[in-house]
Amino acid sequence: MVKQVFIDIDDTLFPTAEFSELARRKAIRAMIEVGLDGGQEKLYKKLVRIIKKKGSNYDHHFDDLLEELGVKEPAKYVAAAVGAYHAAKGAIQPYPEVPRTLLKLREQGYMLHVATNGTAVKQWDKLILLKVHLFFEKVFVSEKMGMEKNVEFFRKALRKLGASPGECVMVGDKPEIDTIPPKKLGMKTIRAMMGGRHTKKPGKADLEMKNFAELPELLAKLD
Numbered sequence: 001m002v003k004q005v006f007i008d009i010d011d012t013l014f015p016t017a018e019f020s021e022l023a024r025r026k027a028i029r030a031m032i033e034v035g036l037d038g039g040q041e042k043l044y045k046k047l048v049r050i051i052k053k054k055g056s057n058y059d060h061h062f063d064d065l066l067e068e069l070g071v072k073e074p075a076k077y078v079a080a081a082v083g084a085y086h087a088a089k090g091a092i093q094p095y096p097e098v099p100r101t102l103l104k105l106r107e108q109g110y111m112l113h114v115a116t117n118g119t120a121v122k123q124w125d126k127l128i129l130l131k132v133h134l135f136f137e138k139v140f141v142s143e144k145m146g147m148e149k150n151v152e153f154f155r156k157a158l159r160k161l162g163a164s165p166g167e168c169v170m171v172g173d174k175p176e177i178d179t180i181p182p183k184k185l186g187m188k189t190i191r192a193m194m195g196g197r198h199t200k201k202p203g204k205a206d207l208e209m210k211n212f213a214e215l216p217e218l219l220a221k222l223d
Contacts, residue, residue, distance in 0.1 A: 002188065002222050004163045005105065006115040006140070006154075008172030009126055011195025013212075014094045020056075023088035024048070027062065030084035031077045038069065057118050094130045095194060097213035102135040104216055114139040115157060115170060117148045117177065149177035151184050158185075169222060171215065179205040188222045190215070 010016040028043045062081040066074035120141045127133040140157045142148045165186030172178025179189040191205035
């Protein structure tokens, strides 16, 4: 019987790409407003290339952009970008169905946990901004677990909970980290298809979810 539900954050609880683009574009606009030369679209594309190269959890994307542009005194521009980025990030919202669905799952007796890659502060920041952090019993973040999501990550999480694989489900959008590793361990998996960024990647899950509100019904099918 399913008792423990692990849920990813990005593109599972909220549309990550949509809000990331908004925040990055506002950061670029803020740097231009304080004097940075260059067209907004050109600068945005340069920033995206740096993010793809260094990863989304890297903390110096704006510094690298300004270094690439040859800016001698970047502090003013970095400050403007960071301020605008965080102001935009404060507007992030979960998928509309998320809060009431999480509440319903708690009322049905499921133990809810987060399983996510990234740094602890950034992932907690998302959960708090989304106003969903209180729904979760445990938050397992790769930085604190000492590894990104893989078989050992989930084995370690289950050990911490004292749970068996057969009573656990992982819900997430990326097959390579959200469905394939937990299935190897014997967990059930539900693939989130809402974000759209990873829907073409191969990776068989037990079930697929096109709307977060479907989750209670899908979990019932796995019992």
